Amino acid sequence: MKIALLSVTKSGLKISKQLKMKLSQDPRIFQVDIFHKNVKETLRRIFDDYDAIIGIMAMGIMVRSICGLLSDKRRDPAIIVMDDAGKHVISLISGHLGGANDLTLEIANLTSARPVITTSTDVHGCMGIDALAKKYYWKIKNTDKIVKFNRALLDGAKIIIESPENLEYLFNDQLFRKSYMIKKGEDKIIKAILDKDEIKIKPCRLVAGVGTKKGINEEKIIEGLKKALSFLDLPLERLDIIATGEMKKGEKGIINASRILKKPLKFVDLNDLRLEDTHSKSSFVEDKFGVGSVCEAAALHVAGRGSRLILRKTSYDGIAIAVAVSREKVF
Amino acid sequence: MKIALLSVTKSGLKISKQLKMKLSQDPRIFQVDIFHKNVKETLRRIFDDYDAIIGIMAMGIMVRSICGLLSDKRRDPAIIVMDDAGKHVISLISGHLGGANDLTLEIANLTSARPVITTSTDVHGCMGIDALAKKYYWKIKNTDKIVKFNRALLDGAKIIIESPENLEYLFNDQLFRKSYMIKKGEDKIIKAILDKDEIKIKPCRLVAGVGTKKGINEEKIIEGLKKALSFLDLPLERLDIIATGEMKKGEKGIINASRILKKPLKFVDLNDLRLEDTHSKSSFVEDKFGVGSVCEAAALHVAGRGSRLILRKTSYDGIAIAVAVSREKVF
Structure with missing residues (x-):
């Protein structure tokens, strides 16, 4: 994972430097770069080059600056904002597919900031189908059905995961157990099934x-x-x-x-x-x-x-x- | 103040309804309207008609939906997001001039949500010149200097408020005392002075x-x-x-x-x-x-x-x- 840290104030820059040191210890993170000031211009330049962009600044600056750059939830980097006193760290964009929620939790763990996550499944203690796929490195074919599946899951529905392979290990995951069932399937790919609807899934290697x-x-x-x-x-x-x-x-x-x-x-x-x-x-x-x-x-x-x-x-x-x-x- | 509440999920709509009831008690709030689903289209339609828009939804939905609508921090409505479990309420856009921070605090008071405010002056316990102006119904002429003044104030500078009128009552405001001094002025308007720089201010009637x-x-x-x-x-x-x-x-x-x-x-x-x-x-x-x-x-x-x-x-x-x-x- 490549991460960019952006700050505008002195205290923001100080937080950036501390955060860079801490994040660099994580073997999943390969590169952490610090940028200071010129938020709009910097973002325009680096937006597609990082997996995650963390702004140590007021929410409004970040939102106004990324507006022209966002394209698609399957492609946009994770965007996170932390206030420059380090009180809160907020997952803004690409919470699930882009991993912003997980990174927000990690930053909260590494600092004294309180994590703020707003995606509906998470605040209700559920694991959406997109979060499940992200966690286990599965590719979702029909991403347009994610919202429907997640909404059903929030309403208490159980989603069936049909797979040719043994996925019993998923049951060790408490959030998985809460909303999913497993069924042995004949097809080569994994299917998430909800009533007559299905989402096609392929695990990455x-x-x-x-x-x-x-x-x-x-x-x-x-x-x-x-x-x-x-x-x-x-x-x-x-x-x-x-x-x-x-x-x-x-x-x-x-x-x-x-x-x-x-x-x-x-x-x-x-x-x-x-x-x-x-x-x-x-x-x-x-x-x-x-x-x-x-x-x-x-x-x-x-x-x-x-x-x-x-x-x-x-x-x-x-x-x-x-x-x-x-x-x-x-x- | 006219407020729009937007939700996408059932639990979001429930929160909207409770919030409408509570906000309507506030004599500063004249109208509270509820909108459900079709976030993007609704926002496009109502964006300029409300002083504040509160989305009970994931941050990403709101940010992606307002992107094409934002224009100027002096004109945009206050934008606030609350997750649909009511855990956090987050001031997003127009924190000071649009009053999003104050409304965020009010909503937190009315519910059990934790307020999340990220503007630098606020997280460092200071009152910026824009927040001061907003609170006392002052108009700022040269808004382009706000950032400079606020940054100086964060660095511990004192801003002089020069006024022809007696503004001693401001000293009852603890945050004012922390960052400002008052000087009797000869000019008709109020001036905020920082070194050789000044911001012109007119109190509204x-x-x-x-x-x-x-x-x-x-x-x-x-x-x-x-x-x-x-x-x-x-x-x-x-x-x-x-x-x-x-x-x-x-x-x-x-x-x-x-x-x-x-x-x-x-x-x-x-x-x-x-x-x-x-x-x-x-x-x-x-x-x-x-x-x-x-x-x-x-x-x-x-x-x-x-x-x-x-x-x-x-x-x-x-x-x-x-x-x-x-x-x-x-x-």
Whole structure:
């Protein structure tokens, strides 16, 4: 996730700087840039370059400045406003699909600001179909039906999730249990069903790229994968594939972990790894293999063209893990 | 003040109805209308007809819907959003000049919602020059300097208010004391001075229209005026003129009250009263004088062309009082 912080006052800039430091610790966040003053012009310039834009300023300035820039709830970045005394942090635009609500909660956690979320499902303690899809990296085909499904759900209706795959792990999610049921389906894709209406859903491919020192055993690797997924607030079951570089072909730990977890393991050729543009760069690995980060490159390669990292390289005890998701925009 | 309430969900509509009932008790509020669904189209239709628009809905819906309608902070209505569980009420647009912040606080008071105000002066416990002007019904000529003055004030600067009139009563206002000083001036208008910069200010004319039964004494009338002004969160000193109908020329109470308070008293001809379009209509008064409300008509007439009621007829113990303010938009 790439985040822009915008401020107009001295105290706003101070908050921006503190927030940048804190947000940069989050392995899901790859870049945090600070902009000061010239709000309107800056927004026009950077609007499409960031996943989230956080304005430390009065609501009115932000609203008036983004008006000409908003296009579509499926494409617009998350827009968040925090007052420049840090009292409230408010999710403004793209609450669900753009992740503004989650980021608002994270910022509230990192600071002493109170989160303000106004989307109807959330204020009534429900998980809308768009929030569900966002959380588990599912693509929704017919987004025009989201409002109808969410409204029914607020009225107490249960939505059936019909899937060819085992999605039992979703029941560990309290908000899921409240509004959804699961049914085994025959079709290849997932369907959310409400009476005679349905929403078509495709899970994106979630790939964990793994790099290890020699001789790391499977328990440690499984533990590392669990930790990595938990950063994304996901259970290990959601993972689709484990990927690593061809130089790890002899590593029993990875091979056994893949077998135990029943997740396919892909070894990526060094030449393919070298083609990927990684976020993390280790000069040691770079010198040895010509790759910035083996785990990131492997994850990106297996997640395919148009994929993106959602967890940058994180290291635990001799293991480095990154997570990539396949192209999300096209159904 | 005319207020529009907009909702999209069932629970939003329920909140609208409760809010309408509560807001209608406020004598500063003359009309509260409820609209449900079709947010974008409704807003386009009603945007210029209301002083304040309150959306009981997710922030994103409101922001996306007003984008094409906003023009200028001196003209746009106050825009407020409340989530449809009534947890937060958020001042969005026209916080100061449009009064959105004050209305947000009032709604929070009337409900269990927490107010969210993001304007920099307010979150830092200061009263900006625009908020000061709004509160005391002053017109600001050079609004382009507001930001500069407010920023200085946030940095701890003191702004000098130079006035030909005695404005000592402002010192009862704690927020005023914090950031302003008063100086006796020679010029006819008020000036806010910061170093070599100045903002020109003209107070609007504030007129209390009074109607009484026969023989009401001055103490009661003064008490009534105090109460009326306190609804506007103003001290009695801010009042410019007392107005009543010519049929009250023999009423000692009003005449003495005017003398004691040192506020000029104007008697308005019946024919002039009849020309005013009052908000309140008493069929008794209508039958007797051909006027809907003597106090409202007198206040409006003396406040002049383009004036408006800011407090509709309120009755206390045989006295009816309304307050009008002279034209605010033109300096």
